[in-house]
Amino acid sequence: MATMHDVARLARVSVSTVSYVLTGARPISQATREKVRAAMAELDYQPHAMARGLASRRSRILGLLLPIDERGMGATETAFVTGAASAASAAGYHLVLSPVDADDLDGLRRLASQRMLDGALLMEVQLEDDRVAVLREAGVPLVLIGRTGDTTGLSYVDIDFDRTVRDAVAHLVGLGHRRIVYVNHSATTIAEGYGPALRTRDAFAAAMAEHGVEPLMIPAEDSAAGGRAALDTAFDRAPDLTAVLAMNESAVFGILSGLAGRGLTVPDDVSVVSMVTSPQVAELATPALTAMTSPGSALGRIAVEALLCHLEQDSAPIHQQLLPCTLEVRGSSGPSGRPTGDAAGDDEQETQPAAALPRDGGPRGVPARYSRGEW
The missing domain is CATH 3.40.50.2300 (Response regulator)
Structure with a gap:
């Protein structure tokens, strides 16, 4: 096994020069540095990580x-x-x-x-x-x-959660969806102040308000069971929902199975878009998930x-x-096909549009009761 002395001998420099090349403790000319590195490569020299760290006062x-x-x-x-x-x-x-x-x-x-x-x-x-x-x-x-x-x-x-959520909402609204539910992380996670959960919550309310549509957010435990429970809650509060936007990968699969259990097809009856998702996860679903792909x-x-x-x-x-995340359209989103309360004239589930609600201090025109987490 080659030593630092072997490298110094082959490169025709001092042992201290080899050490300085390794540690960066002193400036060494480019020509000398290349000569030392060539000698290290020829001898297949592997510097001792601990010794190198001690010399440079860095652990690397x-x-x-x-x-x-x-x-x-x-x-x-x-x-x-x-x-x-x-x-x-x-x-x-x-x-x-x-x-x-x-x-x-x-x-x-x-x-x-x-x-x-x-x-x-x-x-x-x-x-x-x-x-x-x-x-x-x-x-x-x-x-x-x-x-x-x-x-x-x-x-x-x-x-960039603001832009990511705006792009996701715009995609669904552009397909004709007016009853969109956002499935977030758990209520506990939101209460603990987890940044992405809070930022997407407020961004969703703002994006929906820009389109004159009432926002509905449902927290969900990070599990398939949590996704199914969130879907049940969503249908209780908005029976005519046509789209689900989710930032909870574990819950998304429960949402998909819950929709199938109700006899609803994706995307013909309900579109599903997953946010902050990798292509590998998106392709696991059937149909493959339209996703805001994470730049992780x-x-x-x-x-x-x-x-x-x-x-x-x-x-x-x-x-x-x-x-921002990048929109990648796959098989889980499509034009709205189910009649909503607006289209059918059924005002049982009608609520005041977000744009008309009192604006008393929420971010970007969002009602303060949303930004305070009271929804």
Whole structure:
């Protein structure tokens, strides 16, 4: 097995020069750096990671802090991880997944105090997320994949939920749908302040108001059973619904089975659109799901690149970027075919259009009772 001395001898440089090339501790000319790297390649030299870390005072390890419950990770979440891992590897770093629970602040403090991580990526971000303060106090550079309510001084990448929801609603309204139900994450998740659940809730109300249509949101547990229960609630409140918009992959499959159990076909009777979904998940359904495809892999990559800028530059600029999901039309959405209360003249389920409701402080003209989560 080749050693650093072997590399130095073949490259005709000092051992310290080889060390500087590996660690970046001192500037080395491009010609010398290429000569050392050519010698390393010829000898198949593999630097000792621990020794290299000690010399540079860096571990070359990035932590991906992603709370994982009993559901594990689906294909959509995995895309964020693989995108981040690929970018870290390309830069000579290792990405380590740490499933520290969002409420386990003591566990996070222990992890940060061990100085194993050069930097951290934070996922499943809440609007008020105490993990940010813990990492800042520990001096761990961080980038959020998601956003807190106050993003001052924080680098983040996130999905543009406003545009994503507007595009999804526009797709369904353009097909003639007027009774659209949004199936969100669970009531508990919303109450805990999970950013995507709250942002899509408010964006849905705003988008529906722009089209003069009453918004109806139903929370659902992240399971097939939760999807079926949410569908039952939706039909209780809007028997003439013609479309379901969902941001809950586990629940979507329960929604599809629930519709079939009612003798309704997709999309002839009810259209279904899934938001923040990977093509792999969309293709599992029958029919394949029309989806707002998640840019997860790109967000993971950009987050790592932003974090590396903070590690390599003392005064790196704050990076804040949003990417929308992309509409991919498959077999689960089509023109509205079922008569609604508007079309049939049945006013039993009629409600006042969102555009005519009192506007007393909600975002973008949305009634404040919606933005406060009272629906």
